[in-house]
Amino acid sequence: MSKPAYHHGDLESALLAGALERVRQVGAEKVSLRALAADLGVSPSAAYHHFPDKDALLSAAGFAAIDKLADQQELALAIISATGADGALARFRALGRSYVDFALNEPHLFRLAFGGHCVIPDALESDEPPRAWDILTSALDGLVEAGLLKAEFRENSEILVWSAVHGVATLILEGQLPAEAADGLFDSLAQMLGVRP
Amino acid sequence: MSKPAYHHGDLESALLAGALERVRQVGAEKVSLRALAADLGVSPSAAYHHFPDKDALLSAAGFAAIDKLADQQELALAIISATGADGALARFRALGRSYVDFALNEPHLFRLAFGGHCVIPDALESDEPPRAWDILTSALDGLVEAGLLKAEFRENSEILVWSAVHGVATLILEGQLPAEAADGLFDSLAQMLGVRP
């Protein structure tokens, strides 16, 4: 698309895609705005007509990264064909697995997404919760409907599950816990949620 | 100690302390090695005789930060005078609270400690686990002895609890969860661990 024009056509999304890919490869603190611009065949300060500064670009890339995580989770869910109780349980575990796998397979994107680069818009008061929350809510509702999750444990369980999975992912990523800790966590979670496999 | 010598006496620890304090104030990615050196009355490249590069200094500061966190946890534990079941439960909650509080009160130190700056030495195969692990183990043992934590839930509970607390701390810190989520998490944890308050 877009002619090989002098004005490059669509710099903004090219910058975003380029930044995201570079972060993915070398990490956020090693991406250079100048080098990125040079690679796109554009002057050093061209980016400033689309983003106020480098942090804003990285922040946008960060939100793209957290979206990629949600995409991967939904993809992992879509694969599961089982229905009923088996399906609900499989979906629950797949959600945790894909979250941890994303963190370990794309450590730089994961750190970008949750490492303070993403400027909080006004998420506290935002009427719509993060995508990860909605995905998780559906999975937990599925567990309740299947009779696997005791109703008395349903409240606040999004917080518990999301926190635990996110925590184990980052602790493994930063070398504080061994990789096997993830499986241990999933077992513990399932056990404590009252799930009987 | 050490004279006000031309050779500054003890640059290494001065650099470490300075770096730690600067990270605390402005965040890791905004500390300048040159500015730090200038502030210590020392030439720009003086630091290179004590640390191979800037990352190494930040890494050392990161390990100091994670030590500070452990200090704060032990301090929070020491304050609690209650004994028996009440004490065990109070200690358990204080551990979580101090962890989350540290993250929210010292966000830059927390991110430095768990944000990929700390080079993993060989922690996977290391014979001794992180300090946070030991502290947590004692608290959980206390819960079991007090009859508050069911023995069937004891296995892997360090992983579950540490992950959940760490996760909720970072998710709140990055604006993905509201601050009240921490209390909800503690309640959920206590409930699911079988604790009856």
Place this chain on the structure above:
DNA sequence: ATGATGATCTTTACACTGTACAGATATCCT
């Protein structure tokens, strides 16, 4: 079609960064 308007990109420039290298200086050991 023309000319103005606004968006997009370039040029130039500045202050600052991390760090390599060679030399100066102080301390310590024999």
Place this chain on the structure above:
DNA sequence: AGGATATCTGTACAGTGTAAAGATCATCAT
């Protein structure tokens, strides 16, 4: 004492983010 060694300085270089002013294009009212 003197020489070895650790510690720090001076200088220099390539690279960085970004501010300011000018060039170039697309679009649209006339």
